[in-house]
Amino acid sequence: MKKAVQKSLSTILxxxxxxxxxxxxxxKHFCGSLLVDKAIFSEAKTCGMxxxxxxxxxxxxxxxxxxTSVEGQDELKISFNSxxxxxxxxxxxxxxxxxxLFEGTPLQVIPFKNYTPPxxxxxxxxxxxxxxx
Numbered sequence: 001m002k003k004a005v006q007k008s009l010s011t012i013l014x015x016x017x018x019x020x021x022x023x024x025x026x027x028k029h030f031c032g033s034l035l036v037d038k039a040i041f042s043e044a045k046t047c048g049m050x051x052x053x054x055x056x057x058x059x060x061x062x063x064x065x066x067x068t069s070v071e072g073q074d075e076l077k078i079s080f081n082s083x084x085x086x087x088x089x090x091x092x093x094x095x096x097x098x099x100x101l102f103e104g105t106p107l108q109v110i111p112f113k114n115y116t117p118p119x120x121x122x123x124x125x126x127x128x129x130x131x132x133x
Contacts, residue, residue, distance in 0.1 A: 002102060023072035030064045 029037045029044040037044040049063055083091065125131065 021072040021074075024070055026068045026070070028066040028068070030066065032062045 024040055027039045027042070027044040028035060029046055031047040031049065036047040039045070044065065047063060049061075
């Protein structure tokens with residue numbers, strides 16, 4: 001059970017690091033105020049109306065392209081020394097208590113585990129009519 005929790009937690013943390021460093025671009029093509037196409041990692045398809053490179057025609061064009069970039073984290077190194085004293089104390093006590101939370105309990109020793117009980121010839125409680133109420 002402990003190994004499964006540890007493996008799933010390490011997988012979740014690895015995916016968190018992967019997605020925090022992941023950067024991508026969303027490209028949108030509008031024709032007027034209508035969204036024609038949206039693409040991630042590639043160029044959005046146009047609506048078929050040509051956008052001219054002339055300065056006079058580009059102002060009159062109804063089509064617009066919009067690019068949104070989401071930048072990932074570049075630096076993953078976090079130093080323990082950059083934390084102030086209270087944060088260091090909290091982090092160290094939390095880590096110590098979390099590690100000791102999953103400490104295994106010692107196995108109980110049962111001294112009579114290999115011995116069989118005596119054979120009962122008659123049930124003495126029924127014979128003496130002694131019942132727990």
